[in-house]
Amino acid sequence: xxxxxxxxALGERAREEGFDALGVAEVRPLPRDAAALASWLARGFxxxxxxxxxxxxxxxxxxxxxxxxxxxxxxxxxxGPGEGAVARPAGRAKVALYARRRDYHRVLGPRLKxxxxxxxxxxxxxxxxxxxxxxxxxxxxxxxxxxGWIGKNANLLTRTHGSxxxxxxxxxxxxxxxxxxxxxxxxxxxxxxxxxxxxxxxVEPGVVDSSRCVSYxxxxxxxxxxxxxxxxxxxWIFGCDDCQTVCPWNVSFSRAAEGGPLAARDDLAGLDxxxxxxxxxxxxxxxxxxxxxxxxxxxxxxxxACVVLGNRRDPRALPALGAALRDPDPMIRSHAxxxxxxxxxx
Numbered sequence: 001x002x003x004x005x006x007x008x009a010l011g012e013r014a015r016e017e018g019f020d021a022l023g024v025a026e027v028r029p030l031p032r033d034a035a036a037l038a039s040w041l042a043r044g045f046x047x048x049x050x051x052x053x054x055x056x057x058x059x060x061x062x063x064x065x066x067x068x069x070x071x072x073x074x075x076x077x078x079x080g081p082g083e084g085a086v087a088r089p090a091g092r093a094k095v096a097l098y099a100r101r102r103d104y105h106r107v108l109g110p111r112l113k114x115x116x117x118x119x120x121x122x123x124x125x126x127x128x129x130x131x132x133x134x135x136x137x138x139x140x141x142x143x144x145x146x147x148g149w150i151g152k153n154a155n156l157l158t159r160t161h162g163s164x165x166x167x168x169x170x171x172x173x174x175x176x177x178x179x180x181x182x183x184x185x186x187x188x189x190x191x192x193x194x195x196x197x198x199x200x201x202x203v204e205p206g207v208v209d210s211s212r213c214v215s216y217x218x219x220x221x222x223x224x225x226x227x228x229x230x231x232x233x234x235x236w237i238f239g240c241d242d243c244q245t246v247c248p249w250n251v252s253f254s255r256a257a258e259g260g261p262l263a264a265r266d267d268l269a270g271l272d273x274x275x276x277x278x279x280x281x282x283x284x285x286x287x288x289x290x291x292x293x294x295x296x297x298x299x300x301x302x303x304x305a306c307v308v309l310g311n312r313r314d315p316r317a318l319p320a321l322g323a324a325l326r327d328p329d330p331m332i333r334s335h336a337x338x339x340x341x342x343x344x345x346x
Contacts, residue, residue, distance in 0.1 A: 001122060001123075003174070003175050003176055003177045004177045006119075006122060006123060006174065006176060006177075007024055007176045007177040009122065010022070010073070010115065010118075010119055010122075010176070013115055013118055014075055014115060017111040017114065017115060018077060018111065018260055018261050019075045019076065019077050019111070020076055020077055020078040020160075020161060020165070021075070021076040021147050021158070021160070021161070021165070022073065022074070022075050022076075022147075022179075023073075023074045023142060023145025023146045023147040023179040023181060024071055024072070024073050024074075024145055024176045024177060024178050024179045025071070025072045025074070025141055025144040025145040025146075025178055025179070025181060026070065026071060026175075026178045027061075027062055027063055027069050027070055027071065027072060029060070029061065030060040030061075030137065030140050030141075030144065031060075033060050033137050033140035034057075034059075034060035034061075036206075036207075037056060037059060037060065037137065038056065040207065041053050041056060043209075044211070045203075045207070045208065045209045045210055045211070046210055047210040047211040047216060047220075047221070048220075048221060048222070049210065049216075049220055054135070055135035056135075058135045059135045059136060059137045060137050060140065062136065062141075062171050065134070065135060065136070065171065066128055066171045066173075068125075068126070068173040069171045069172065069173060070172065070173055070174065070175045070176075071171075071172045071173075071174055071175065071176040071178075072136075072141045072144070072145065072169060072170075072171055072172075073119075073145075073169060073170040073171075073172060073176065074138070074141050074142040074145045074147055074167060074168075074169055075108075075112065075115075075167070075168050075169070075170070076142065076147060076156075076158075076161070076165040076166065076167050076168075077104070077107070077108060077165065077166050077168075077261075077262060078161045078164060078165055078255060078257045078262070079097065079098055079101065079104075079164050079165070079166055079257050079262045079264075080161055080162065080164035080250075080254040080255050080256050080257050081097055081164070081254075081256060081257075081264070088269050088270030089269060089270050091270075091272065092269070092270025092271055092272055093235050093236070093237035093270060093271050093272070093273045093276075093304075093305070093308045094234075094235045094236045094237060094238075094239075094240075094241075094270065095237060095238045095239065095268055095269070095270060095271055095293070096215065096236075096238055096239025096240060096241050096292075097164065097241055097244075097264075098166065098239070098292060099238055099239055099268065099291060099292035099293055100264045100265055100268040100269055101262050101263060101264050101265055101268070101291070102261070102262065102265075102290055102291060103290055103291055103292050103294070104131070104132075104166045104262065104292065105131050105132065105133070106290065107166075107261045107262055108131045108166060108168040109129070109131050109168070111168075111261075112129040112130075112131060112168045112169075112170060113129055115129075115170060116128065116129045116170050116172075119170065119172055119174060123172070123173075123174035125172065125173035125174045126172075126173050127170050127171060127172040127173065127174070128170070128171050129168065129169065129170050129171075130168065130169045130171070131167075131168040131169075132167070132168075136169050136171075138156075138167045138169060139154075139155070139156045139167070141169060142156050142167055143156065143181070143182050143183050144181050144182045145178070145179050145181050145182075146179040146180045146181030146182065146183050147179075147181075147183065148165075148183050149182075149183045149184060149185045149186060149187075150206055151163065151187050151193065151206070151247070151249075152187050152190070152191065152193055152194060152202065152205040152206055153193035153194075153197075153202055153208070153243035153244065153247065154202070154206050154207065154208045155243070155244060157186070157187070157247070157249050158249070159186065159249065159253060160253065160255070161253075161254050161255055162244070162247060162249040162250035162251075162253055162254035163244050163247060163249065163250060163254075164244070164250060164254050164257070166262070186249075187205075190247075190248060191205075192246045192247060192248065193243035193244070193246060193247055194243075195246075196242045196243055196245075196246040197242060197243050198214060198232050198233075198234060198240070198242055199212045199213065199214060199229070199232040199233075200212055201213040201214070202243065212229075212232075213240070214232065214233050214234075214236050214239070214240035214242075215239045215240045217229055217233060218233060218236055218237065218238055218239060218240070218296060218300070218304050219238060219239055219295055219296050219300075220295075221300075222297075222300070223331060224303075224331055224334065224335075225303065225307060225335070227338060230307045230310065230311070230338065231311060233304070233307050233308070233311065234308075234311055235308055235311065235312075236304075236308070237271050237273055237276065237301065237304045237305060237308050238271070238292075238293055238296055238301065238304065265291075268291065268293070271305075273304075273305035273306075273308045273309050273317075274305070274309070274317060274320040276301050276302060276304075276305040277302050277305040277306065277309070277320055277321075277324055277332075277336075278320060278323070279298070279302070281298045284298040284301065285298070288301075299329055299331060299332065302324075302327075302329075302332050303331055303332060303335050306321065306324065306332065306335035306336050306338070306339045307335060307338075307339070309321060309339045309343075310335075310338055310339030310340075310341075310342040310343065311342070313342055313343050314343065315343055315344075317339070317343065318340065318343060318344075321336045321339050321340050321343075322336075322340070324336035325337060325340075
């Protein structure tokens, strides 16, 4: 099977596995993206995510990660909302759209492994896979393969699905046929995402300072959230979509992911912060196991719940917050106390 036929057959199998897009890039240096990563790290924009700084030289050069690698296969699965799906039930705190369904690692991971196993058998050459778990510049390789371009909000944007795509990669020693790429940039003069960011985290086009980003603070950060940061979190209890929901490519051109492996769960459309705050660890795991919410952990989600309640300034939350003042965890107590002060003005 020649490389063109092999690549087309891989694309057909990817569609059978539920992927919405596939692109192939020949392994080569990505000097622009490597320089952008080095600058981002030097400016400390990764905050406490020290793992991002590890293996920085391998992120833009897969041959250092996987010796003999000749092709990077970028695959994407749509999780776009249907009409009105961005809305949440009254009284519920906001949850990022990607987290309102099964954990994407569990959805994409097995499918990528099956594709890689087929590719190994068909080509006689080794392949490995990643789903947001290794030192791979996912968006840069997706752009190089022609899937889309990196927008001003630093997300991969496409003209068919907007930015509502989850990415995975296959690194292969097979010389697959490259797709047409890299993709052109179609943001133009639009700055809607920069304007919409509630904390000014998009410090320049394509550059996000994690230490200002709501998603970083509510998902990745461990421990206390600094008090000056908390008001900007607003109603977000997990993640933030503000820079995506205003993007014209999402507003006008994205497609709803109806059914399939990434079908949304109604019970994750929004969360009751008082309910989350009152959960013990067993209840938390029972409710959120197998979803992206587990990334923030039990203590982090209860901390976030306090921040949301403090931002609401609704006196009806005082009993729940008062109970949290007796929590064994000092972080929960301090955030509950802050929320109470926000509500009472004392």
